Amino acid sequence: MAVIATLALAPRYARAEDDTETLPPVVVTAPMQTSPLTVVTNPKAPRQPVPASDGADFLKSIPGFSSIRKGGSNGDPVLRGMAGSRLNLLIDGGQIGGGCPSRMDPPTAYISPQLFDRVTVIKGPQTVLYGPGNSAGTVLFEREFTRYTAPAASFEGSLLGGSWGRNDQMADLRAGNPTGYLGISANHTHAQDYEDGDGRRVHSSYDRWNADATLGWTPDDDTRLELTAGKGDGKAAYAFSGMDGAQFLRESAGLKFERRHLSTVFDKLEAQVYYNYADHVMDNYTLRKPDPTGMMPMAMASDVDRRTVGGRLAGTFVWGDALQLTTGLDGSSNVHTARNGGPPGSPMGYYRDLPRARDARIRTIGAFGEMRWSFAERQRLISGVRVDRAQVRGYGLALPGGSSMGHMGMSPAATTVDAGRSSTLPAGFLRYERDLATSPMTLYAGIGHVERYPDYWELFGQHASKTLSAFSSLRPEKTTQLDVGLQYNDRRLKAWVSAYAGVVNDFILLHYGSGMMASSHATNVDARIAGGEAGLAYSLSDHWKTDATLAYAWGANRTEHRALPQMPPLEARFGLNYESGHWTAGALWRIAAAQKRVAVGEGNIIGQDLGPSRGFAVFSLNAAYRIDRRITLSAGIDNLFDKTYAEHINAATVGLVGYVNTVRINEPGRTGWLKLDLKY
Template sequence: MTTFYAGLLSPCALACAVALALTGTAHADDNADKNTHTLTPVVVTATMQDSPLIVVTDPKQPRQPVPASDGADFLKSIPGFSTIRKGGSNGDPLLRGMSGSRLNILVDGGMIAGGCPSRMDPPTAYIAPQLYDRVTLIKGPETVLYGPGNSAGVVLFDRNFERYTQPTLSGDASLLFGSAGRSDQNLDLRAGDSTGYIGISTNHTHSQDYKDGDGNRVHSQYDRWNADATIGWTPSDQTRIELTVGKGNGDAAYAFSRMDGVQFLRESTALKWTQEHLTTHWEKLEVQAYTNYADHVMDNYTLRTPDPASMMPMAMAADVDRRTSGGRATGTWRWGDALELQAGVDGSVSVHTHRAGGPPGSMMGYYKDQPRMRDARMQDIGIFAETRWSFAQSQRLVTGVRVDRVQTRGYTLEDMAGMEHMESMSGVDAMAMMPAQTAADRGDTLPSGFVRYESDLSRSPTTFYAGMGHVERFPDYWELFGQHVEGTLDSFRALQPERTTQWDIGMQYHGDRVKAWVSAYAGVVNDFILMHYPMTSMGVDYASNVQARIAGGEAGANYDFTSHWKADVTVSYAWGENLTENRPLPQMPPFEARWGLTYEATQWSIGALWRLATAQHRVADDEGNIVGQDLGPSAGFGVFSFNGAYRIDRRFTLSAGIDNLFNKTYAEHVNAAAASLAGYVNTTRVNEPGRTLWIKLDAKL
């Protein structure tokens, strides 16, 4: 298997494979009907909400700005999302200003979690969005089907496999080239008949350091590859058994850290069984088991040279890994069109280890020769039920309830008992009293639930909805054991689960020429987990619970002026208040608006995107989340981008664009602090790329 992946995913081999696929596509198209009506080519600049609190988008479509190599940069094109930039890749996504385990990320129904204590490898770092068929966002605590603690929302990256009725070969391929040496190759091939199917999806992406609008180089190069293979057995229309295996790896330079990510090894396996139409009312049974393994290496010598004047003058490396295994069983029952029930059980267990050292021959020893030390084990098992009841014509009540049992064990906690008298001891006695490491367990039972009313207004194509949800979230790995917490036995026991109660209200309008939506929320968070970053030399980072309020929303509209001219606009805003300390919640993005204008002909289109973000003065210095902290007020900015697309024939589409057309120098408010790196210009925040040109060729078999 290792040989297979290595041969398949070398950049040259993958480029050749994509080229062959494109050639085969062109040959197949020679016999196509030249008069076949072609679809209008469009570059996505604004993703709209499809139904109450749900956004569904196709990650294979061209979009502007051009996404980077991972899931986070893809998600920031959805209103309400922002990304904490760390370099050219592997940013951390936030939805409505909330990050980490408040936003659950599922890949083909399974959870994957990174291992870096400072979040160099968030879950989205292991996701190549172009290899999936559908990305679904469910906002807020308005579903109980997808794991515990999802106070901000849930994101689902899914592939679509169905039973073929006849022998079929299909596929997608794309090539992308852009500024800063950007080069992507993507290939997704599928084949099957009524008995079963196979699928192979693979990608490679590469970029050199980009430059900001002032021409300053940002430490941001990356190189990544992914490959997944799927085999399915479909003996009947009612039965499907599917096995998926995958692997990926790469590296990424970081402008925010004294280390770079030099390995992002992912190994995934999942087995699914789906049985449909079991009885009159029992419509479907879905059973899944998975394991996702992430092995992440950080060092300061592979992608940079150690700086003798820095706090890390020697060549150093750290290796962390995390294996997450789990499963779920879900049943779906229907009683006509009036009532639908989904109920089941899910669970996961995650073990984290670490080791450190240096390159071969270093004084600290080669890091790969060091034993792995287990520091944390986290597990959860939950039961859930969600119903959709159409109690009257055009009126529905959607409800859900969930209960989770969460348990966590820390293996390397510092026991500070007796340490309060250290300052009165001599140096020798104080060294003898250094805190001992100990293991400890804690657990809790956490309920969640929601209720939402939906109504389709009879005299207009409008849907109104209002709901309330409550979710309780156990502290995650980074809040209990991460780089920015104390890591003591007392802090491990003291940090309480976070409890969010949120109200959501909104409206959808789908007319012939106008489509519009609005989604607003307000909530209270008891025991909000806040990260503290004291700026004094003697300060210690720590986590605490505070009382908080949150509010905000998103809105958007599409308007067809004529059959050719179309316009769209989206806006988003997030607000948070720390009631305990009487100051704003940190890491809240400012108000943002996007305006798009597109001219669409039968075979070509041109479009423009204008993105505006206001200044943000509501900050909480020295406080933040598990990724970063507030760095003071930020200025507003506006960025203009331009794109065009041409459908060569019914299989080929060529798109191109210029992001940040006027080469503006700017940085997002929600950001990581830039590190002082030798050979680079030091900035407070990591600046965004300057003018970026790109061209992409998409093909369908």
Template sequence: MITLPMPSTATRGALAFAVSLALSAPAFAADDTSPASTTLTPVVVTATMQDSPLTITTDPKQPRQPVPASDGADFLKSIPGFSTIRKGGSNGDPLLRGMSGSRLNILIDGGQIAGGCPSRMDPPTAYIAPQLYDRVTIIKGPETVLYGPGNSAGVVLFDRDYARYTQATVEGSASTLFGSAGRNDQNLDLRAGNSVGYLGLSANHTHAQDYKDGDGNRVHSRYDRWNADATLGWTPSDDTRVELSAGKGNGQAAYAFSGMDGAQFLRESAALKWTQQHLTTHWEKLEMQAYTQYADHVMDNYTLRLPDPHSMMAMAMAADVDRRTSGGRVVGTWRWDDALEIQAGVDGSASVHTGRMGGPPGSMMGYYKDQPRVRDARLQDIGAFGEARWAFAPSQRLVSGVRVDRAQARGYTLDASEAGMGAMSGMAMGSMPVAANRSDTLPAGFVRYERDLRSLPATFYAGIGHVERFPDYWELFGQHVQGTLASFNALRPERTTQLDIGMHYRTDRLKAWVSAYAGVVNDFILMHYPVHAMDSGSASNVQARIAGGEAGASYAVTDHWKADITLSYAWGENRTEHRPLPQMPPLDARLGLTYEAPHWSAGALWRLATAQHRVARNEGNIVGQDLGPSAGFGVFSLNAAYRLDPRLTLSTGVDNVFNKTYAEHVNAATVGLTGYVNTLRVNEPGRTLWIKLDTTF
């Protein structure tokens, strides 16, 4: 059996010991009888509600069902409107409202990290351990200009929150999880400081073996990952904060959708932030940030599997790609009482991508680490933005923003022929590469009206936004495009104009919300997958329409019983080819019922997805393609949580209680793997048991 060597036994042991020590801390701590620690019911999160117009804010440290997330995409799929393209046990690719890739911008503490794999084995969320963050914020649609360019689907912000300590303090949290298929996680977050500064240390490790689907068939899906981050802050006053952070992580993941696995997911990051508040009467805040994120990803067919002599990759081979993204941001905030708030600033980023190929030590291709790295792409962007919130009348607000970006791309290894096989493949075949530049100016803006209704305890909103998105690395240079000079120059930026409307209703017992959208996408970037294995794919621009929405409600039936429901639906039409847009998830519903007592809770979750017949075979996005119609399914799960003492909580769950065999419609095709039952799509896990212990101290 092939084992997972990372992290080292010493690293795992140190983290496990630290978590065990942290979990035992409450036994030696003084009793905490404050109301906040004794009256809150421990609950497993099954439905995340939208809490303000187009915005969801949630705590990633809370236990969740399905089984608590192993990475960022795993976490996001529990939120209405999100789905995930499954590739194996971890490192799936997130979609919001059926849109993936750079249409969904993901920021980590304000900085970007971009994966390097041409076939998208390492999306940005693969490098995120959600439990190490304090807050996740989702902003849907093109309704903000504050967080980078091209966010037509939305923005996801993973943030840590540090505040100035008024006295010497040591605090933290820790958790450990065990589950089916050898799943075991350890998370640790330690913080200490005084009025002068603070120190934060966080670490996590997550591991699982191959899971089985409902039919008992093993899926090539095992993974192992660790992350460690440190933060040092200086707070000489209540108005000044300087923060330096650094982190590193690595891991491996087996994939059912690819002829290779992820043998390395090395992440190195560093950032410097400065925040100054109350500069003048109306100038409330100035924020400055600089960061660098490095991802070094290795793919091979010999570390987590044996090369198949009957496949197209009969030899042991590897590809090593890396991408360094560096950027910064300066933004100021001005406020005039509660009537007007303005945020304005500039941001920018630049990333360089390189690659090399080879095999294990002693191979005919040469050891991949001994090969020189070849730069194939450079992408950069700089933008200026301004966003205002104006309360022009009682209970009425106008939120608007404008942004302009200058985006540039340079390809170094483009194929000058009319039909290429991709940049990296072209180099391997010995073709003569050429270099080329292109650039575009990209405007964006939105305006949204919000009104608190007098006749109902509700808020209504309606907004329209426009955003233009430059083609990303995978659409210009990735594995599923031609990689030619002609295709590099021909692909136009994507232009989305979208209307969003919605309402929030809230009483003591009932909270409900609905969010709907309709949009026109000019020059939508569509991926055409090859029909035959030896053909190359391509990217083209088409005219498209999109529509859909999400809704949810939570109702306290009694003081102990609570029912909730969420719905999400996405629709898309390719008007150029007169067929559906591919990779659109079907109608999805989640129904929950929870019983809450002061110290414990129990709940049930029933997830339903309808069949999807609106498909476009051999077309898709940068991750996957439509494989044909899919059947609907229903999955029933149970959970419970119990507070052992004011600082120690035990939660547990059974996902897919009836061991149903099913696969999500939005999916990646499986490949023929020796020793596995190869289904059309990557099947979801069968019955899964998990138990999690959390503590704060």
């Protein structure tokens, strides 16, 4: 289970020809922290709960993460109670941004985890290598390609079937020779509306596909040039909104160059450019019928898109085994547009025939340097410094006395204005690590500071004022955080604990209005945050293993003297696994405490506190059988006792005829699934 969460992460083409070892099958339930503040896990491995349909669904299995449910898919990831752009997320080194002002399409909605080879999570502001604003942490979805030593080909695929019509297909084909390589990967995932534990339907169906291709040139062991291109699309029903997602079009392209061992000191040069485009359509007629008694009684659609272009240039320098420095530049530019109408024949006009209106342009450029210094035996310092310049221009901002329709992008021309603003954002961290000589233990302590610019949703989103005064006055968020912890790793026991405490000046807080969006707005407050995660995996015997994880997040709004909203409750997971030859069987018991520290009506760009919540406990079972080294069959039953429950961090439901309309969106009831993995 969790103890083997990182199996098969080595480059697949570096495997020796005589490697015929039959590995025990494993279902991942709680990936462990593998080094200080870092989790590395294999997204292709079988997982419980039911293998993920998108990036947020995948991340919520990692201790410290939560996901804000909106339907059956496309939830929003939350790390340590922090969401949105506080979590820096990269896909093969590039950024992709969603377009919906109410976050129907967060960046993770465009990610199919099984198409990647490795997912790395770095908690807190403890790196400067991957862009600005990572106050909560950094998540890297990465593919790995290694130079072939001889002509070869490989295939990896999976089939998944489950409750509520769930069916997934994935294929990853790779081939190459010492001169170059080719990779083609694709997936499709589909599910119908699920039912909660009481048998009530939740508006939650979805269907999506993705396809990506990679072409590489490797003239020698030290040189690699790689071209990538991809596309995807889908649709998703939402229980939290008056509209559904009718289109999630993604188009991606990238070019990478890497050269190693340029000299005895200059170890590696990396250069990358990328292009990511998201075109998202929301409507109330593709996956539902317009409600004549609701706020949108006629068929309506909104088409938003976001075009992101960026790049990175970095060099790595080494001086023996003692010192390593990575330094470079990165940046991105994205433009957001919108158009609104209805279906063909609509009195508002067919939305695809209407022109797009630009409402925001965001640019950042930054310089960074990160150093690793092993100054003594078993002791090292890791530090980094970063400076970014952020520029934002808003279009159609309401002047005093004017109005703005935000979500639909409409503003009276006579009362609006275009405006720009910019800021310089410093960041840095320093961490000390020490390996003990008397035990297999590593202790660490680090302090980091990061300044985060207000993002698109805080300046222009559905719950932002979208006025000139709000646009000009919302200040960048400044987080200073202390992280401490330890790692222990021996033959039978693997354990870790990480704790943090931070001060957030000018924390960007969303105040939700009760009617249309006119009263919703963002303000700056001063906040305090604290919490941590812990985990252990212990081999009871040759056949029995157990693991446990614990996660807690706390936050206080010091300005308003109340709790910081959108904080997950204390959560624990306990696993027990039996392993015998080709078989494994396991159980997962997940417990969440009640959450009474709330700030009703306040929240983040994704959701607001809806009131106190009750605790719950969910029990699940899994099993796996490795038929041979190429074929693995795994299965699971999630929520075995068909419990009706909802997560504390959640979106509010809207009134939909024929569906359950609880305060929070309920989780699925008893769910069975069966997965077949193939590897040739």
